[in-house]
Amino acid sequence: MKRNKPKYKQIIDAAVIVIAENGYHNAQVSKIAKQAGVADGTIYLYFKNKEDVLISLFQEKMGQFVEKIEEEIAGKQRASEKLYMLVEKHFALLAEDHHLAKVTQLELRQSNKDLRLKINEVLKGYLQVVESILQTGIETNEFHKDLDVRLAKQMIFGTIDETVTTWVMNDHRYNLIELSPKVHHLLIHGCGGSQPS
Amino acid sequence: MKRNKPKYKQIIDAAVIVIAENGYHNAQVSKIAKQAGVADGTIYLYFKNKEDVLISLFQEKMGQFVEKIEEEIAGKQRASEKLYMLVEKHFALLAEDHHLAKVTQLELRQSNKDLRLKINEVLKGYLQVVESILQTGIETNEFHKDLDVRLAKQMIFGTIDETVTTWVMNDHRYNLIELSPKVHHLLIHGCGGSQPS
Amino acid sequence: MKRNKPKYKQIIDAAVIVIAENGYHNAQVSKIAKQAGVADGTIYLYFKNKEDVLISLFQEKMGQFVEKIEEEIAGKQRASEKLYMLVEKHFALLAEDHHLAKVTQLELRQSNKDLRLKINEVLKGYLQVVESILQTGIETNEFHKDLDVRLAKQMIFGTIDETVTTWVMNDHRYNLIELSPKVHHLLIHGCGGSQPS
Amino acid sequence: MKRNKPKYKQIIDAAVIVIAENGYHNAQVSKIAKQAGVADGTIYLYFKNKEDVLISLFQEKMGQFVEKIEEEIAGKQRASEKLYMLVEKHFALLAEDHHLAKVTQLELRQSNKDLRLKINEVLKGYLQVVESILQTGIETNEFHKDLDVRLAKQMIFGTIDETVTTWVMNDHRYNLIELSPKVHHLLIHGCGGSQPS
């Protein structure tokens, strides 16, 4: 299995760095190879083509992402707590790897639609985690029983994603993780939820 | 002012159509020119370069977008109502122009980071509308007085945007406008906001 | 019609020279462009791709070839005379353009099979001329009435072609045209045809 | 001597199959190695480089070719009979090995000029057989005493070669061997040789 060979990960890590530092459209295969310390052709021993490097990058990184978040929320009982851990861990994982944050939030979105559709496939794993939290919350009566799960998923993902993107666009100038409580509160209560109507 | 000459708008409308039908990476200047019924070189009489066409496209369309939304919410007193109109109008404007929806949600995001930064500039106008709604809500006590306006803005925009993108990705298969009440409810009350705590 | 524009012919003539001097596999598009005095991209305004340049080269040159031979044989009555003119003109046309001779006899045959099949299409025009000579000869009783026209065609073309190829392989060291009478005699009488059996 | 080791022939036979089935330009060294059941590097223990494989292929196969034809014609007295056997055996040997026919008539001609010059060297053995037949014929008065042997050789080889190539190009759709008498007749008598002049 190529995924377990050292060069496979070497190349993916090199791709993250090169894309973060040069931008998606200036991340030539030859640059990635150089950064990885291999010959250009070697990349094609591990990946079908350049697109495959990018998809694999996303799968690899997002896979770990989902795993780590799942570990984190497994220990929590309440949906609200689970959601909190999701937000915090999501922020933490990207805050600790600025290169990766830039690549996933800005650069990889410049890819063509086909690649983006494949990326969306990968995102489904993440969205399933969100969905299971929502289901839990409904079962425990933390959340409305007629909450529209699909839309709530979109709100949660859209909010987290937009928050991270804004943070990256501002060159990581502020502490992302510290935003977790407020973001969590917004997701649970909305803009005016705790107000008497 | 070139913006008022007929060919200026002709070219922008042609760009929307060409990008929607061919995708960002297959929207060559020559195709746009042909669709607009002008010569390739003519485009450079009205725009500095291709990027300028895209930025102008976004400015022009988003400008109208903001104007229309502002008209819509001007008549409303309560922030909650204003927010509802924002969501509904946002959805309505994109639902009535599938080409434009595809272009803004999918295709234009494939542009390079510089272009995206400029697009973000344009988005500021939109975000200011959101901000003024939030300010109104805080003043009228509809929203928490210590609501984090910046984050709430990101939630609102992130949620709306993600909802539209998902709709476009699903080939406009369902009715976007009908989602307005639920999305509005989520934004105001969050996932669990109306539950007793 | 692109075929009549000066650059069309310029590029084809440049291709003949570049291929003759560098060989098929060292005839890069950029070299052809340079020789033609145009930019690389200009070639793609007149030809679909590199293969199209080569096919067009063959069509153009072979087309003239067939035309000139047809003119030449039109004035002759007897099939034998026609055949003589075919051989002599074929030899003469290639003898007067060593570059073209090298390209058609050696270099263009290195192309891939698809290109070669298309070249064969072009050759059909030539073979039809040969066939009409043979038909004439059969009608006038110069040739056997049960001569196998298809095979005779292959003999005539194969012999002429092999003779020219050998001449090119020997770096045009001897006079090709002077071989015409002997080759003609061989084609009419064979190795032992004029001998009593 | 490497020529006698089993892998030497294994590799050559693998090359014939791979070239016939994939075409010259898709016959990578790695494919040949795989077909031969050896590692890529092993090929370089038996051959200097890829070109050497092809030349050796031609030498090996054409060597057998010439041997078999020589055996065949040794028993014949008359030049005409010898020529008949040459044609028939040539056709027969290629008709019984479609792969080899495709490789020698179509694929190997796509090689570069240097390789083709070396192939021509190999062909000299064949041409010497033809020449000896012609000399015999002249001595026995079957053929004209002032027959141009060099040109006659080219006619004979050119005609046979063109006939086989046409047959291969037509996907071996008809019986090649049955053409022997007619081809032989053409070579001896030409198109009109048996007619009174």
Added chain:
DNA sequence: AATGAATGAGGGTTCATTCAT
């Protein structure tokens, strides 16, 4: 103002060959 023919820089990918094991 409008045209559109011409420009030319730039990069993903293949594959013959090597060499450490």
Added chain:
DNA sequence: GATGAATGAACCCTCATTCAT
């Protein structure tokens, strides 16, 4: 002898932009 992972040079084509008319 045999292996096969690694190498890295080489090239066709696209398309944003220009400028003579």
